[in-house]
Amino acid sequence: MIEINIQKKLQTAHGAMNLNAAFELQEGKITTIYGSSGAGKTTILTILAGLLTPETGTIKVNNEIWLDTFNKKKLPIQKRSIGFVFQNYALFPNMTVIDNLRYALRKGEEDAFVRELITIMELEQLQNRKPETLSGGQKQRVALARALVRRPKLLLLDEPLSALDPQMRSKLQDLILEVHHSFQLTTVLVSHDLAEVFKMSNWVMELENGKITRQGKPETVFAEHEATDHVQLVGKLLSNARKGKNNHLEILIGKNVVKIVTSQQEHSLISAGDEVVVVFQALQPVVRKLVNLKERN
Amino acid sequence: MIDFEPLILTFRLALITTIILLIISFPIAYWLAYSRFKAKAIVETIVSMPLVLPPSVLGFYLLVAFSPSSWLGQFLETNFDLRLVFSFTGLIVASVIYSLPFMVHPIQAGFASLEPELKYASYSLGKSRLTTLLRVLLPNMKSSLLTGIVLTFAHTIGEFGVVLMIGGNIPGETKVASMAIYDQVEMMHYDQANIYAFILFAITFVILLVVYLINQRYFISKAI
Numbered sequence: 470m471i472e473i474n475i476q477k478k479l480q481t482a483h484g485a486m487n488l489n490a491a492f493e494l495q496e497g498k499i500t501t502i503y504g505s506s507g508a509g510k511t512t513i514l515t516i517l518a519g520l521l522t523p524e525t526g527t528i529k530v531n532n533e534i535w536l537d538t539f540n541k542k543k544l545p546i547q548k549r550s551i552g553f554v555f556q557n558y559a560l561f562p563n564m565t566v567i568d569n570l571r572y573a574l575r576k577g578e579e580d581a582f583v584r585e586l587i588t589i590m591e592l593e594q595l596q597n598r599k600p601e602t603l604s605g606g607q608k609q610r611v612a613l614a615r616a617l618v619r620r621p622k623l624l625l626l627d628e629p630l631s632a633l634d635p636q637m638r639s640k641l642q643d644l645i646l647e648v649h650h651s652f653q654l655t656t657v658l659v660s661h662d663l664a665e666v667f668k669m670s671n672w673v674m675e676l677e678n679g680k681i682t683r684q685g686k687p688e689t690v691f692a693e694h695e696a697t698d699h700v701q702l703v704g705k706l707l708s709n710a711r712k713g714k715n716n717h718l719e720i721l722i723g724k725n726v727v728k729i730v731t732s733q734q735e736h737s738l739i740s741a742g743d744e745v746v747v748v749f750q751a752l753q754p755v756v757r758k759l760v761n762l763k764e765r766n
Numbered sequence: 767m768i769d770f771e772p773l774i775l776t777f778r779l780a781l782i783t784t785i786i787l788l789i790i791s792f793p794i795a796y797w798l799a800y801s802r803f804k805a806k807a808i809v810e811t812i813v814s815m816p817l818v819l820p821p822s823v824l825g826f827y828l829l830v831a832f833s834p835s836s837w838l839g840q841f842l843e844t845n846f847d848l849r850l851v852f853s854f855t856g857l858i859v860a861s862v863i864y865s866l867p868f869m870v871h872p873i874q875a876g877f878a879s880l881e882p883e884l885k886y887a888s889y890s891l892g893k894s895r896l897t898t899l900l901r902v903l904l905p906n907m908k909s910s911l912l913t914g915i916v917l918t919f920a921h922t923i924g925e926f927g928v929v930l931m932i933g934g935n936i937p938g939e940t941k942v943a944s945m946a947i948y949d950q951v952e953m954m955h956y957d958q959a960n961i962y963a964f965i966l967f968a969i970t971f972v973i974l975l976v977v978y979l980i981n982q983r984y985f986i987s988k989a990i
Contacts, residue, residue: 520886546889553890559883563905572901573891619892 470496471623471655475516475526475536479679481507488512488523488679494623499649499656501666501687504676510659513676514625517657518553519546530622552616552624552654556631558608560600566611567596573618586614589648606637610644617648624649624656630665635724642668663691663744664703691746700749708741720747768961771938772946776966779854779942780922783861787869787918790862795870796899799877814871816864825931828860832932852934857942860928868917876910877903909981916977920970 471494479486488509494500502510515521517528519535522543528536535544561569570583587596590610600608609629616624626645630638642665649656660666666673667687674684683690688701704722711717716736718729729747739745798810816824832839832850842848850856880903888898904911926944933940935949943962950959 518886518890520889546886547892547894551890553887555883555887557881557883559881559887561884561887561902561906563902572888572893575892615887615891 470494470531472527472529473513473517475513475523475528477512477516477521477523477526479509479512483507486679490676490679490681492674492681492684494655494657495672496655497653498671499646499658499669500672500674501658501660501670502674502676503660503663503666505661508676509679510661510676511627514553514627514657514659517623518551518625519544519549550619550622552619552621554609554612554616554624554626554629556628558600558605558612560608560611560615562600565597565599566592566603569600569611570615570618573615575619582620583618586617590614590644605633606641609633609641613641613645613648617652620652622655624654626656626658628659628661631660631662638665639723645669667691667701667703667746700754702747702749704745704747706739706741706743706745709736709739711737720745722747768958769946772941772943772962773965775854775938775941776923776943779857779861779925780919782858783865783922784869784915784919786858786862787865788915791866791869791873791914795873795877798870798874814867817867821864821925821927822931824864825860825928828856828863828928828932832856832859851932852936852940854933854939857929857933857940860932861922861925864925864928865918865921868921869914872910872914872917873907876907876914879910880906912977912980916973920973923966923970 473494474491475488477488479488486509490509490513502513504510512521516523516526516536522536523538525538526536527534527538530550533544534542535549536542561572564572567583567587570586571580574580574583587593590613592607592610592614595603595607595611600611603611613629629645630641633641645656645658646669648654658665658669660669670687672684673687673690674681675690676682691703702722704720704727707719707721707726709716709718715730715732718731718736720727720729727747794809794813798806798813829851830836832842834840834843834849834851839850842850848855850859884902884906885898888902889895893901924944925942926948929940929942929945930948933942933945935941935945941949943966947959947962947966950956950962
């Protein structure tokens with residue numbers, strides 16, 4: 470269990486703001502901090518990492534105290550067991566891919582785990598290349614691998630996928646989920662993408678102007694009610710046209726445009742560009758395994 | 767036959783000055799690049815002063831400060847047996863002050879051009895500030911380092927006013943090449959002056975050319 474309670478004054482583009490957040494992170498889960506830009510999401514992450522010190526606050530990780538401003542205690546970032554993945558990747562330009570990973574090793578440590586990570590992240594072909602020759606997705610895989618070399622307890626991801634195209638994004642989301650589970654990490658993800666929040670998180674906190682306004686499971690926070698027998702898909706509304714008594718909605722879900730006709734009055738209130746959740750009330754869903762899918766492709 | 771001593775003295779002075787400045791400029795540039803201290807502007811101003819001050823002004827104040835009748839000059843002489851006026855050691859001290867901005871500015875710009883996340887990433891991987899500086903920051907600002915080294919070296923070679931004020935014209939001690947040229951011209955030995963002048967001209971041209979070629983190749987290889 471990681472307990473956080475922090476207060477900090479911030480200067481933002483919209484003037485001064487008080488960041489005031491108290492929350493717990495459950496071990497082994499992915500918690501997402503969701504909110505518009507300037508809400509203080511990244512600040513929370515940098516305080517967790519120890520790059521920034523709040524005016525007042527405490528951070529307790531199990532029984533270890535990382536921060537206690539009341540007793541003037543602060544564990545430096547080097548001693549916190551964290552992996553940090555930055556939005557701009559922050560790979561060291563003077564080192565090759567494998568040297569970026571090896572740099573994270575402790576003195577005299579064998580590089581067996583580095584090789585394992587290279588394999589998991591599918592970086593074998595790229596290991597001797599310099600970062601400047603890599604694509605965004607490749608760079609992000611290297612950054613993720615490098616953050617894992619020290620086997621951190623806490624993995625901090627600062628909008629790691631925001632600069633990637635949807636396909637690469639989806640692939641890396643799967644990869645993050647995979648390493649999160651196989652290395653039993655506690656992960657904090659900063660995101661402003663609702664679809665990503667739904668796909669990735671066990672728990673979501675919505676941050677507005679430095680305060681946590683809502684938190685819970687994504688489906689509870691962002692949908693009206695928790696549903697177990699419903700299929701929920703998150704998408705973006707492309708168009709909403711009223712024809713007679715019905716609304717004709719076009720919604721982008723993943724890479725597919727889904728057309729839905731509905732007669733519910735409240736659908737007039739949502740407009741193009743809104744992020745929406747589509748709930749299919751399937752009473753008897755039929756799920757079939759797709760065999761030979763790979764061969765067919 | 768031309769006397770090579772002033773030339774040798776010039777390059778010795780430039781080399782020693784460059785090495786000393788390389789060492790002391792790092793902490794200053796690092797601090798200037800990353801500190802949020804409010805009085806930073808004052809330090810920045812002091813560092814940059816030699817860029818705009820006439821060398822004779824700087825030389826004059828150094829002469830006053832280092833002269834055996836001043837408290838500093840007296841202190842140095844009684845405690846360290848060190849006389850900084852009209853001596854090679856004095857020239858080194860003066861050159862270090864005079865060329866300070868030429869080393870600090872490029873290194874400071876080099877630090878500032880690095881994304882702060884590089885530093886943070888290194889810290890998050892458990893590395894100390896020193897390891898981060900040596901293995902991440904410095905290797906990624908090679909061209910700034912090279913610029914600083916070369917500008918300092920070349921600038922020290924071209925020093926005249928400060929040397930005139932504080933060093934004088936003692937053969938083998940403070941008579942550097944620029945002084946020798948002045949001497950020869952005064953004695954109407956234009957041929958001798960021309961030899962010194964041409965050697966300085968050619969050497970500084972070659973040094974600067976090499977730097978620009980290296981930096982150009984560095985940036986081209988980066989762009990591909």
